Amino acid sequence: MKLVLATGNKGKLREFKQMCKDEVQPFSELLGEFEIVEDGDTFAANALIKARTIYEKLQEKDPEGDYLVISDDSGISLPVLGGEPSIYSARYAGEDATDKENLYKLVDEVKKKGLSSTPAYYTAAISIVSKYGEYVVHGWMHGEVIIELRGEKGFGYDPVFIPNGYNQTLGEMEDEVKSEISHRGKALTLAKPIIGMLQNK
Numbered sequence: 221m222k223l224v225l226a227t228g229n230k231g232k233l234r235e236f237k238q239m240c241k242d243e244v245q246p247f248s249e250l251l252g253e254f255e256i257v258e259d260g261d262t263f264a265a266n267a268l269i270k271a272r273t274i275y276e277k278l279q280e281k282d283p284e285g286d287y288l289v290i291s292d293d294s295g296i297s298l299p300v301l302g303g304e305p306s307i308y309s310a311r312y313a314g315e316d317a318t319d320k321e322n323l324y325k326l327v328d329e330v331k332k333k334g335l336s337s338t339p340a341y342y343t344a345a346i347s348i349v350s351k352y353g354e355y356v357v358h359g360w361m362h363g364e365v366i367i368e369l370r371g372e373k374g375f376g377y378d379p380v381f382i383p384n385g386y387n388q389t390l391g392e393m394e395d396e397v398k399s400e401i402s403h404r405g406k407a408l409t410l411a412k413p414i415i416g417m418l419q420n421k
Contacts, residue, residue, distance in 0.1 A: 224274060224289045227270070232292060232294075247289075264345040266307060270293065271347040272354070274289045287350065290346060292346050293347075294343060295309030295342070296326075296376075298326075301330075304329070322377070323379065337367070338364060338365055339365075341403075342360065344406070348418070357411050361401060362383070363383040365382075366389070370391055378390035
């Protein structure tokens with residue numbers, strides 16, 4: 221059974237490869253690059269859309285192939301902003317926005333509230349699609365967003381997010397520490413037994 225990751229995001233791919241001891245292939249190596257329209261209204265819905273799309277295309281290309289597709293949809297939410305950017309985290313500053321543009325918009329929105337820090341949390345939904353059905357698990361990481369960018373590690377909003385119990389941003393943390401406490405790490409911990417079960421069927 222081949223494990224295929226339904227993402228083109230290099231940061232996510234790197235994190236998954238670090239956290240998964242199994243060999244995980246990005247879908248682009250098997251199908252080439254293409255856009256998937258994520259029009260769900262929850263992280264779980266969008267994760268499933270991506271995994272289903274890749275699984276169906278793999279089955280069309282290779283009907284005899286045995287694939288297990290893993291997809292993640294994740295983002296950051298700030299209660300002070302009414303929960304934004306949530307599922308729009310990757311396009312908060314516009315459809316083709318870069319990570320930096322999204323990050324600066326978030327910082328600007330917090331500044332507009334007259335705050336230098338505010339509670340926030342990350343959500344990750346990981347979906348698993350194979351011939352045995354569909355599964356979704358979630359992980360969360362709570363902390364606060366600050367308006368000062370700190371650290372060059374990670375990606376996305378990592379330079380402004382400090383997890384509860386720590387004084388470094390995710391952008392300053394070593395990958396090993398981040399993967400232990402991250403929303404994606406927690407979701408993957410729940411996903412691994414399901415992946416193992418499906419591989420051994």
